[in-house]
Amino acid sequence: MKLPPLVQAFVLHFGEMGSRWGINRTVGQIYALLYVSPDPLNAEQIVEALGVSRSNVSMGLKELQAWNLAIPKHIPDDRRDHFTTPDDVWQILRTLAEERKKREVDPTLSVLRELLMQTPGSEEERHAQERMAEMHALIEQLTTWYDDVKRLETERLAALLALGARVTRLLEAKDRVVGLVRGKKEG
Amino acid sequence: MKLPPLVQAFVLHFGEMGSRWGINRTVGQIYALLYVSPDPLNAEQIVEALGVSRSNVSMGLKELQAWNLAIPKHIPDDRRDHFTTPDDVWQILRTLAEERKKREVDPTLSVLRELLMQTPGSEEERHAQERMAEMHALIEQLTTWYDDVKRLETERLAALLALGARVTRLLEAKDRVVGLVRGKKEG
DNA sequence: CCGATATTTCAGAAATTCCTGAAATGTCGG
DNA sequence: CCGACATTTCAGGAATTTCTGAAATATCGG
DSSP, X not given: XXXXXXXXXXXXXXXXXHHHHTSOHHHHHHHHHHHHOSSOEEHHHHHHHHTOOHHHHHHHHHHHHHTTOSEEEOXXXXXXXXXXXXXXXXXXXXXXXXXHIIIXXXXXXXHHHHHHXXXXXXXXXXXXXXXXXHXXXXXXXXHHHHHHHTTSXXXXXXXXXXXXXXXXXXXXXXXXXXXXXXXXXXX | XXXXXXXXXXXXXXXXXXXXXXXXXXXXHHXXXXXXXXXXXXXXXXXXXXXXXXXXXXXXXXXXXXXXXXXXXXXXXXXXXXXXXXXXXHHHHHHHHHHHIIIIIHHHHHHHHHHHHSOOSSHHHHHHHHHHHHHHHHHHHHHHHHHHHTTSOHHXXXXXXXXXXGHHHXXXXXXXXXXXXXXXXXX
């Protein structure tokens, strides 16, 4: 691997973290490389930069495309496919959230739904189902919130994040106002 | 593995999902089993229920304890350790978020900070560092929000979730009110 | 301190995942 | 249709992770 030290450190880190993120080392490294690269890269360039096999790069790119984290970019007068990552980090965040939800949450949600349909055949099963219902309710609430929030434009989303827990103050303020208005009407 | 069908299906699912969640099959299965079990279980009972080796269960329990997802429960007049999962699903959510952040986000944040301190030695490195700065800023913003929100009591947190994207309406309403008040003062 | 029981450690076997090189397939200009 | 190049597929070897059984360690009542 021959890369500027800064880039190399970044790429190696993504390789190492790969296993924790549920991707393999090469995929992590390819992503990191594309992310910091000023221009789209073709497979051969990635092979040279990372020192891995051509076929490994091919598979890695395929996986990144499946995640929508690598996008092919056509370069005029060049037959080879070139790839970049989406450049807006907020878009990357959305993509990551969407894909992880799809892979890590949705299957469980669907299994839970299925199991909750069944009739328990014993007290033990009844209790288990109750616990599954709790888990199901929580996941439903989270995904509903997520489906809602993901539609916000980036600017609003950022504003919401910046506000953080202070939104609750706003909620309280709202409640007070509502209380006031009710008081007026009724009083 | 001899378990009621409902429980078995749940346990097997968690085992299968394990790899996507960054834990191994046995750990997933142990967690699932403890989660739906009405009473704390000891290692031997887990061995019987799952049909895996005693040592595997021992290691699995150790890992779950490191995640704060299995807690030892002393049963009077019994030397053996018994385990449960935290029973409040919201608490489980908090624990999961905290642990995943610690394992999957913090290391990257710290690497990014370090790399951003360095002086780029080329235009390529300068550009890379710029991209890293974008990523760093996003992660900082997310973790700041998270650190903020995680302190909320469950009830408020749930309220916030239930509100979803509608908080933005509240934000707009607030802006209007502020505008009104300003108008009054100034007019 | 002893014996009984519970738990942990750990080396190596088993299973899984990752990576490679070779061959197959695809795609383009001429 | 051919030749040149680009990409993908895939069998099997390499690396890593998971799991087991045996041995070591820990803990308790007596």
